[in-house]
Structure formats: C-alpha cells, structure tokens
Amino acid sequence: MFKKILIIGCGMIGSSILRGAISQKLCKKIYVFEKNIKYQKQIKKINKKIILIKKIDKKIENMDLVIISTPMSEYKKIIIKLNKNLSNNSLITDVGSTRVNVSKLIKKKLSKKLNWIMSHPISGSEASGPKYGSKNLFKNKWCILIKSKKNKLLESKLSRFWKKLGSKVIFMKEQEHDKIFSVTSHLPHLIAYNLIKTTQDFQKINKKNVIKYSAGGLRDFSRIAASNEIMWRDVFFNNSKNMSKIIDLFIKNLKNFKIDINKKRNSLLLDKLKKSKKVRHQILLLKQDISKPDFGREN
Amino acid sequence: MFKKILIIGCGMIGSSILRGAISQKLCKKIYVFEKNIKYQKQIKKINKKIILIKKIDKKIENMDLVIISTPMSEYKKIIIKLNKNLSNNSLITDVGSTRVNVSKLIKKKLSKKLNWIMSHPISGSEASGPKYGSKNLFKNKWCILIKSKKNKLLESKLSRFWKKLGSKVIFMKEQEHDKIFSVTSHLPHLIAYNLIKTTQDFQKINKKNVIKYSAGGLRDFSRIAASNEIMWRDVFFNNSKNMSKIIDLFIKNLKNFKIDINKKRNSLLLDKLKKSKKVRHQILLLKQDISKPDFGREN
Numbered sequence: 001m002f003k004k005i006l007i008i009g010c011g012m013i014g015s016s017i018l019r020g021a022i023s024q025k026l027c028k029k030i031y032v033f034e035k036n037i038k039y040q041k042q043i044k045k046i047n048k049k050i051i052l053i054k055k056i057d058k059k060i061e062n063m064d065l066v067i068i069s070t071p072m073s074e075y076k077k078i079i080i081k082l083n084k085n086l087s088n089n090s091l092i093t094d095v096g097s098t099r100v101n102v103s104k105l106i107k108k109k110l111s112k113k114l115n116w117i118m119s120h121p122i123s124g125s126e127a128s129g130p131k132y133g134s135k136n137l138f139k140n141k142w143c144i145l146i147k148s149k150k151n152k153l154l155e156s157k158l159s160r161f162w163k164k165l166g167s168k169v170i171f172m173k174e175q176e177h178d179k180i181f182s183v184t185s186h187l188p189h190l191i192a193y194n195l196i197k198t199t200q201d202f203q204k205i206n207k208k209n210v211i212k213y214s215a216g217g218l219r220d221f222s223r224i225a226a227s228n229e230i231m232w233r234d235v236f237f238n239n240s241k242n243m244s245k246i247i248d249l250f251i252k253n254l255k256n257f258k259i260d261i262n263k264k265r266n267s268l269l270l271d272k273l274k275k276s277k278k279v280r281h282q283i284l285l286l287k288q289d290i291s292k293p294d295f296g297r298e299n
Numbered sequence: 300m301f302k303k304i305l306i307i308g309c310g311m312i313g314s315s316i317l318r319g320a321i322s323q324k325l326c327k328k329i330y331v332f333e334k335n336i337k338y339q340k341q342i343k344k345i346n347k348k349i350i351l352i353k354k355i356d357k358k359i360e361n362m363d364l365v366i367i368s369t370p371m372s373e374y375k376k377i378i379i380k381l382n383k384n385l386s387n388n389s390l391i392t393d394v395g396s397t398r399v400n401v402s403k404l405i406k407k408k409l410s411k412k413l414n415w416i417m418s419h420p421i422s423g424s425e426a427s428g429p430k431y432g433s434k435n436l437f438k439n440k441w442c443i444l445i446k447s448k449k450n451k452l453l454e455s456k457l458s459r460f461w462k463k464l465g466s467k468v469i470f471m472k473e474q475e476h477d478k479i480f481s482v483t484s485h486l487p488h489l490i491a492y493n494l495i496k497t498t499q500d501f502q503k504i505n506k507k508n509v510i511k512y513s514a515g516g517l518r519d520f521s522r523i524a525a526s527n528e529i530m531w532r533d534v535f536f537n538n539s540k541n542m543s544k545i546i547d548l549f550i551k552n553l554k555n556f557k558i559d560i561n562k563k564r565n566s567l568l569l570d571k572l573k574k575s576k577k578v579r580h581q582i583l584l585l586k587q588d589i590s591k592p593d594f595g596r597e598n
Contacts, residue, residue, distance in 0.1 A: 202545065
C-alpha cells in the first residue's frame with residue numbers, strides 16, 4: 001500500500017499503528033522517530049524490521065506516509081522539520097483528539113506543497129507507552145477523518161489505510177468533530193479528573209481516608225482520570241470554547257438535580273433516572289459496549 | 300449458623316445472599332418473600348430447598364435471621380409486619396445504601412423488643428434481578444456494619460455471617476458511613492446520571508446524534524447510569540444533606556477547572572492532572588481495582 005511509512009512519536013497509539021501496519025503488510029519499510037529512550041528499547045522488541053531514526057532530517061524525504069502520534073503541543077516543532085525535509089508527494093496524518101486547532105496550525109505553518117489529512121482514531125485507554133499497544137486496538141472502532149478539499153485521492157488512500165487496521169472510517173468537518181467529542185470524550189475525562197480532585201479535597205477537609213471504599217463507583221472514574229496528562233492538557237486547552245459551553249450545561253443540570261433531591265421531587269427525579277437507561281440501551285444497540293454487567297474486575 | 304433465614308426482597312443482592320448462604324451452609328432452612336412474579340420463577344430455579352412464602356405473617360415468627368433487601372422506601376411497610384409477627388430472639392438486618400435515615404426509622408417505628416443491626420455490603424453492578432446474583436458477589440468486598448449499643452453478641456454473629464459470604468467486615472457509625480459513601484459511591488452515580496442527561500440535552504440543542512461515538516469515555520458512565528432508579532432515588536433523597544455539600548464542592552472544582560483551561564494556566568492544570576494519578580495508584584495498592592488497562596469490553 002505504501003513503500004515507506006514514518007511514525008513520529010510511538011507511544012500506545014503510535015505503536016498500535018506500527019503493529020497493525022506490519023501485521024497487515026501495509027508497507028515495505030517502516031521507520032520510527034521516538035525521543036524516549038525507554039520507549040525506543042520497547043519498540044525494537046516489537047519487530048526486527050522496524051528502523052529507528054535519531055533525527056528528523058533529509059533521511060525522511062521519500063516517506064510516502066508520515067503519521068504523527070505525539071502530543072499536539074509537539075506539532076509546531078515537527079512541522080518546521082517536515083517543511084524542510086519532506087517531499088511534495090508525501091501524505092501526512094496525525095491522531096490528535098482536537099481538530100480545529102490543528103487545522104489552523106496547518107494553514108498557518110505547513111508548507112503549501114505538503115499534504116496533511118487529519119485522523120482521529122477513537123480508541124485508547126488510560127495506559128501510556130508502546131508496551132501497551134496492540135495491532136487490534138482499532139478493530140471495529142471509529143476513525144474520524146477530516147474532510148480535505150485538496151486531494152481526494154490521498155483522502156481515499158488514507159481511508160483505506162485505517163480500514164486495513166480495522167477501523168470504521170467516517171468523514172467530518174473539524175468544527176463538527178470538536179463539538180461532538182467535547183461531549184462524548186472530553187467532558188467524561190474532565191469530570192473524572194474533577195471527581196478525583198473533589199475526593200482529595202474531601203479527604204483533606206474531613207481528615208478521613210475514603211479511597212479504600214472506592215469499589216462503589218469511584219474506582220471506574222479513577223481509571224479514566226489516570227490518563228496521560230500532557231495529552232489531556234492539550235485537549236482541554238485546544239477545545240476550551242466547546243468545553244466551556246458543555247461544562248455550563250453540566251453544572252446547570254447538577255444544580256437542578258440538587259434542588260430535585262432537596263425538595264424530594266419524586267416523579268421528576270424518577271423520570272430523569274429512567275431516561276438514562278434509554279441512552280444505555282442505545283449505546284448497546286450501537287455496539288459501543290456490551291450488555292454483560294460489570295461487577296468490578298478481578299485480580 | 301442459623302436455623303431459619305428469611306430474605307425479604309430477592310433481587311440481585313438478595314439472591315446473592317441466598318446463593319451464598321446455601322453454598323456455605325449457613326442455615327438449615329431458607330425462606331424468601333418476593334413480590335415480583337418473574338423474580339419468583341427465577342428464584343425457584345436457584346435451588347430446590349428455597350421456600351417461597353406469599354405473605355409476611357405468623358409463619359415468620361421463628362426466623363433467626365431476617366434480611367431485608369428491598370429498596371429502602373419499602374421499609375416502613377415491612378416494619379409494621381415485623382413488629383406484629385416476629386419473635387424477640389430474631390435478628391434483623393438490611394442492605395440499604397444510606398444509614399442515618401434507616402437508623403431514625405428503626406428508633407421511631409421498630410418494636411423495642413426486636414433487634415435490627417444494619418449492614419451495607421459494598422458490591423453490586425448496574426444489573427437488577429435475581430438472575431444476575433452470584434454466591435461470590437461479596438468475596439473480598441467491604442461490608443459495613445453499623446455499631447449497635449444493644450446487643451454485642453448478635454453483632455458478632457452478623458459479622459461472622461458476612462465473613463462466611465466472603466466479605467471484609469468493618470464497623471462504623473451511621474453518620475460516618477453516609478458521609479464516606481456520599482463521596483465514593485453516591486457522587487459518582489449522581490455524576491453519571493447528570494452526564495447522560497447533559498448528553499441528551501446537547502443532542503436536542505444541536506440536533507446531532509452523538510451517542511454513536513461514545514467509546515471515547517461516555518460508554519463507561521452510561522453503564523453506571525443504568526443502575527436501578529428506585530434504589531438510587533432512595534439513596535439521593537435519604538442522603539440529600541451530604542450530597543448537597545459534595546455537589547457544591549464538585550461544582551466549585553468544575554468552575555475553577557473551566558477558568559484554568561480558558562486562561563491556559565499550564566503548570567496549575569498539569570499539576571491537577573498529575574495528582575489524579577496518585578489516587579489511582581492508591582486505589583490499586585488497596586486492591587480496589589486491577590492495573591490492567593481497559594480498552595473497552597469486547598463482544
């Protein structure tokens with residue numbers, strides 16, 4: 001499919017693309033640029049064919065596909081090197097979780113001769129690093145590609161690449177993407193972080209250790225709140241306008257709920273609780289989760 | 300251990316006690332009172348020894364242990380029947396998720412001759428009904444018993460009962476219990492319900508179906524928000540004072556977080572995100588969850 005692929009930044013997501021591309025034979029040669037020395041050692045063990053490069057310089061000129069899977073705050077530095085070294089025929093993509101900011105950055109900083117089509121594979125976990133990657137990470141998961149006016153051929157080539165990795169591909173505009181994922185992904189993460197913060201505050205105020213009783217619900221949130229902090233700082237900063245709106249809507253609901261329970265508004269509260277089950281039902285129908293009850297994971 | 304046990308209300312939790320008591324041979328005879336006809340059929344299939352009773356009347360007189368595992372809003376009606384029919388030697392317990400309200404109810408309504416020691420096993424899931432019960436539900440999970448001045452002998456007997464079911468037993472005062480679980484259990488559930496409500500509101504306002512992209516985080520919350528609505532209405536109503544305080548603390552954190560991301564307070568935000576990981580680390584050390592990353596459950 002491609003002659004040469006270069007992966008810049010090879011943590012959990014990058015190494016999953018690496019594993020998938022090798023397993024599906026999507027390229028003849030595969031190159032990796034990764035700064036973290038511990039990660040480099042783990043990457044070498046994945047497959048002997050992987051070529052680790054130490055600099056982004058003229059060597060990268062003839063890469064057919066460049067995949068950036070670093071935190072988004074690294075992109076500026078990387079673009080300077082791509083502008084300097086990459087040939088016009090290359091296709092660039094990335095896997096960032098917000099798209100309007102990167103779209104602006106590309107327009108402003110990327111050489112007009114180069115082609116960058118943004119991707120966002122909806123998969124991951126709280127784990128970081130190449131040892132947690134898997135060739136099956138993208139299987140049956142959505143991958144959002146951002147519509148590009150420039151090059152329909154490259155667009156369909158990139159789409160085929162993700163499909164070969166197992167993704168269900170869908171095209172969106174960057175604004176639409178950032179709005180949707182402010183609700184389905186960024187808000188849940190923001191809430192998880194703030195719930196943990198609230199628990200810590202409670203412990204301080206009340207001088208009580210409550211963490212040991214976390215199996216009743218807190219446990220699941222703590223997992224989400226253990227996600228990579230650099231990645232999530234970038235997401236929250238870059239999607240701050242959508243986040244502000246959805247935080248306000250969420251706070252409004254919390255305040256109403258507080259009134260409901262204090263005024264013991266029985267039928268109103270029951271109605272709210274029942275409606276949540278309908279969403280769960282939709283999520284199961286859409287195969288975004290399984291119906292098997294979760295009693296907590298066993299050691 | 301007991302001659303006769305009666306379980307009143309036999310859903311997921313009740314039927315797990317039932318299964319555990321039979322499997323551990325904790326009684327000679329076991330009786331069940333369950334109003335739901337569908338549930339009655341499922342209970343009969345669990346074991347031939349189970350005796351289903353149709354009324355709470357004089358038949359229950361000589362029960363050694365009565366376990367109430369109905370929603371807490373049913374307790375008032377049940378107490379009237381216990382006062383009328385139960386002998387003074389019986390031990391009563393229940394499995395409700397809030398304790399101050401039940402403690403008040405007992406003082407006000409229960410016959411002074413009867414003995415009720417409250418239990419709260421910290422285990423469960425979003426599933427309801429006896430078919431989801433398991434004899435191992437309580438294994439290595441906390442069971443909180445509320446200190447009783449009245450009868451130390453019965454207290455230690457009840458403690459042994461839960462330990463035989465696999466629980467780690469700990470004694471608390473009812474006020475302490477309700478405060479701790481307002482943070483570790485009730486707030487996570489309240490948040491999950493309100494996140495789902497916010498998603499529904501967002502869908503209406505923006506005329507967009509976003510549920511199909513819920514694998515990025517929303518999925519896990521939707522599971523929690525699918526829990527039994529009667530049980531959770533009772534919890535929120537009965538623990539409303541603690542809930543109000545913790546909701547306020549949570550909203551304060553959300554508002555600060557919103558300012559952090561809008562003002563791009565870099566080091567402050569990174570510091571907050573990093574601190575969450577420490578709590579996760581504690582939870583793993585305390586064996587409240589396992590460290591294996593969660594990539595979403597497979598069909």
